[in-house]
């Protein structure tokens with residue numbers, strides 16, 4: 001549901017007057033009203049009402065920005081502003097974004113379109129918009145200080161260029177970037193080819209989203225902005241599982257998924273049950289001879305990857321980042337490791353007072369998700385998501401690809417859980433068990449040992465200390 005607010009009303013009278021001074025006379029004649037959308041639901045693809053036709057993309061838990069066609073130019077109006085984003089049911093974050101949301105709306109145009117984008121700054125500090133990956137005049141590149149003065153609070157700037165090459169791009173500020181990206185300012189941009197393209201296939205489904213990350217202390221609402229590596233909320237389009245919608249497709253569909261990474265670490269994105277090919281990067285389409293099949297593709301910081309596959313296996317297939325700490329939510333940095341710690345004496349004594357008392361984390365972290373360990377208000381449970389067979393024990397960058405024969409062409413709605421054919425689900429064995437064969441050889445070494453240690457050494461592997469922080473720190477080279 002889109003709500004229209006008049007520009008001068010939403011900017012306030014003072015802001016409107018300031019903005020008017022900052023934009024050209026042509027633009028002033030009819031600045032398009034900003035379209036604001038604040039629901040976190042996945043909106044239906046925006047079928048183009050005018051201009052060259054194309055099959056629109058679906059933005060996961062997001063939407064596409066409508067435009068006004070004016071003398072053959074597609075005019076958009078972005079408003080940079082503070083927003084409240086529901087990251088998962090019951091978990092709201094105070095972010096910065098565009099037009100009511102973080103991330104901002106997807107901008108969709110066609111190769112060769114002339115595009116004019118009004119950017120109104122309703123943030124408490126200056127900003128700019130960089131059109132990541134685009135070919136454009138240098139002065140439209142949005143690097144404050146280098147190619148333009150920054151957009152001061154209350155001002156509106158105009159960007160105008162021709163979308164010269166088809167592909168998947170992103171937009172984000174290039175002004176106080178660390179703060180503004182840590183606060184959620186970013187969006188996707190898709191330029192469709194103007195005619196049949198030898199390297200861009202027609203697809204039945206086209207889905208896009210951004211990878212983003214936040215450092216939000218459990219119980220608080222606003223991200224830490226000085227964080228460089230210790231992010232604890234790993235999200236797709238500022239949503240965390242189970243708040244991320246599933247990707248619902250029809251059996252036999254050719255599916256394209258476009259993902260851009262604006263976090264500060266890489267994400268190996270993994271799909272179950274299918275192989276895909278990387279068909280495009282932010283540099284454009286990948287030559288066919290350079291494509292190979294994979295089930296995981298690593299998306300580095302500032303990169304975009306476009307993957308394609310035919311959805312030819314029915315079911316509910318996990319689709320997630322393969323860094324296991326990125327499929328967890330709200331890992332506090334101070335949760336101690338309790339695995340292997342013997343609480344029996346202590347627990348026994350506490351049970352005299354509280355009969356059902358149990359120590360969390362003794363057997364691993366799964367307990368914490370299932371037991372709904374008490375957490376401060378406004379904290380996403382670490383791992384949640386209830387599937388048809390129990391807790392999924394996932395959070396963060398996780399969703400499900402749902403492939404169904406009954407799904408109607410073009411219908412992106414959620415078909416519910418997959419009904420497995422009888423006899424096709426893993427089951428418990430209740431018969432007799434033979435003794436498994438074990439190799440008892442200690443192993444040989446390729447070179448003679450120079451000095452043996454005094455006595456044998458045995459170690460216990462410990463669970464990582466605390467989620468994302470420590471693991472990402474280990475990546476320094």
Ligand SMILES: [Cu+2]
Pocket residue numbers: 234266267268321322323326397
């Ligand atoms: Cu990841």
